[in-house]
Amino acid sequence: MSDHAESGSHAENTQxxxxxxxxxxxxIGVFLVLVALTVVTVEAAKYDTGELDVIVSMAIATVKASLVVFIFMHLWYDKPLNKIAFFISIIFAAFFLCMILLDSHAYDAYVKGFQQDKTPTVAPAATAPAPAAAPAPAEAVALPAKK
Amino acid sequence: MNTAATTTTDEHADSHDHEHHDPRLAHHFDSHQQQFDTGKLGIWLFLVTEVLFFSGLFGFYAVYRSLHPEVFLYASQFLDTVLGAANTVVLLFSSLTMAWGVRCAQLGQTRGLLVCLVTTLACAAIFLGVKSFEYTEKAHHGLLWAGMYQSPEHHEADAAAAPAAEHGETAEHAHTAAADHGDESLFEKTKHTLSYMTTVLWVVIVLAGIAFGVFIKKPGKMTLATVAGCVLISAFGMMLGTYASIGYHHFGHAEKPTDEEIQMAETVPAEYAKQKEKVPEPALAGTFFSVYFCMTGLHAIHIIGGMIAISWLIVRTVHGAFTTYYFGAVDFVGLYWHLVDLIWIYLFPLLYLIN
Incomplete structure (x- = not known):
């Protein structure tokens, strides 16, 4: 604070x-690109690409998001500290999502095994004693037959 | 204050008097540059917490969708992609005007800043209007969160019950008519609720005006007029959004489904067509709407917060608070607004575009 008194010429600099x-x-260019990408996602969603669907729409969303972050939010020209803060939050959010997805699918094999163990014991009790060989394929065959 | 400072013979206080006369610069900052940079780091840290805050809901979404993809496939057909896309464009446009407003503030163009902020506010209100139409429609169709969710099958069961007695060609004709009627009456109910809500909105506007008049001591005419203007712009924007989506629904309803239905009816038996186009309803369909209402609801709350912040900026702009070296507030609210836009950029494909 005290070093202010001596710098009279600095007064303009603070302004x-x-x-x-x-x-x-x-x-305006960024806005037009964003609108075009929105149209592209809507059109792309009409094609049935199965598993790829989520990946494609998320990729387009990420392109849009980075346009907004870097140009509209000036992050490209911003101080490194702000960049680091924001990207660390993104990295941790991604880490969080990956962890809970890993966790919720960690027991898939056990669940499948449990269901396969369980169904044959239930089925004979309800109806005629069916052969214990995997009931899941039997259902898979039965479903198209219904249609 | 001034006299007190000079009498306390302090070179520190003296420097205050001459250099830090600027009311826009807080005492603890050396320069405007420092003040701006500090504020900017602060708002970025706030945005970091926002990202982590929303990532909890995205985690909810990711886990649920990976475990039950069929629920999302089934339930997202009840979301109107056109309304969602229109809302996306409106929000992107508001982002553009906000960024433009920041540019105007940096260049000291007060008039341009005002125009940009007002446009942003109006776009936000239009977004909320469209959203309120979507929410109301879903509420009337019974598409609510798990626990409140009513299967849409029961409407169709009601509609199908009547023409099931008669057979032949007239049956399917009557059937489509009944289904249309069911849908139409739901739409009428939606419109009714929305007009009721519009009335409530006007009551709120009047009450807010009175409250402002009472609570602001010695209200500066300009401040009061500006606040009233902001509320009016928001209200008109919301009405515009709502009635635009009602109009879209009218238009779309008359044109699109009949074409498809006629083609369907001509080429395949009605029973078969109905069976084919319908995805079987999964047991947990309501949970999709839990996710939907949580995520879009939280986003809508952020929009409302942003609208309040933008109104505050408009009031300050009218008073001429922003100059070429003091525009931090505009920039920071702008950053927040872009983040809200960013979240919608992800929400739109995740909720509306599931195939």
């Missing part, structure tokens, strides 16, 4: 704030 200013053309 300035140097930041990156994004040109209007870039802003």
């Amino acid at each position: 300035s704030c140097h930041v990156h200013i994004v040109p209007v053309k870039v802003l």
Whole structure:
């Protein structure tokens, strides 16, 4: 604080704030790209690509999100500290999602085994004693037959 | 204050007097640059907590979808992709105007800043209007969270009960008519509720105006007028969004399904067509709507918070608070607003575009 008194010429310097200013053309261009990508996701969702569906829509969403973060939120031109803070949060969110997904599927094999063990013991009690060979394939055959 | 400072013969206080006269610069900052950078780090840390906050809900979504994909496949057919996409574009546009507003603030263009902020506020209100139409429609169709969820099958069962007695060609004709009627009456109910809600909205506006008049001591005319203007813009935007989606529903309902239905009726027997187009309803369908209402509801709350913050900016802009070296508040609210937009960018494909 005390070093202020000696710097009279500094007074003007405090009245300035140097930041990156994004040109209007870039802003409008980014907006148009974002709208185009929205249309692309909606159109892409109409094609049945199975498992790939989520990946494609998430990839497009990530492209859109990074456009917003880097251009609209000026993160590209921002201080490294802000970049680090934001990306660490993204990394930890991703880590969190991966961990709970791993955890919720960690027991899939056990659950499957349990269900396979359970169903034959229930089935004979309810109906005629069916052969103990895997009831799951039997259902899979029965379902298309219904249609 | 001034006289007190000079009498306490302190070179520190003296420097205060001459250099830090600027009311826009807080005492504990050396320069505007430092003040701005500090604020910016603060808002980024806040956004970090927001990301982690929402990641809990995204985790809920991810686990549930990976365990029961069929529920999402079934339930997302009740979400209107066109309304969702329209809302996305509205929100993207509001993001553009917000970024433009920040640019105007940095260049000291007060008028441009005001126009941009008002547009952003109006877009946010339109978004909420469309959302309120979607929520109301779902409530009337019984598509609520688990526990409150009513299977949509029961509407169709009601509709199908009547024409089931007669057979032949007239049966399917009557059937579609009945189904239409059922849907139509639900739509009428939706519209009725929304017009009721509009009335409530106006009551709220009037009450808010009175409250502001009472609670603000010595209300500056300009502040009061600006606040009233912000509330009015929000209300009109919400009505615009709601009635636009009602109009879309009217239009879409008359045109699209009949074409498809006629083609269906001509090519395949009605029974078969019905069976084919319908995905069997999973037992846990209500849970999808729990996820839907949690995520979009929390997002809507963030939109409302953003609207309040933008209104505050508008009031300050009208008073000429922002200059080329003091625009931190605009930038920080803008960052928050972009984050809200960012979350919607992910929510839209996750909820509306499941195939």
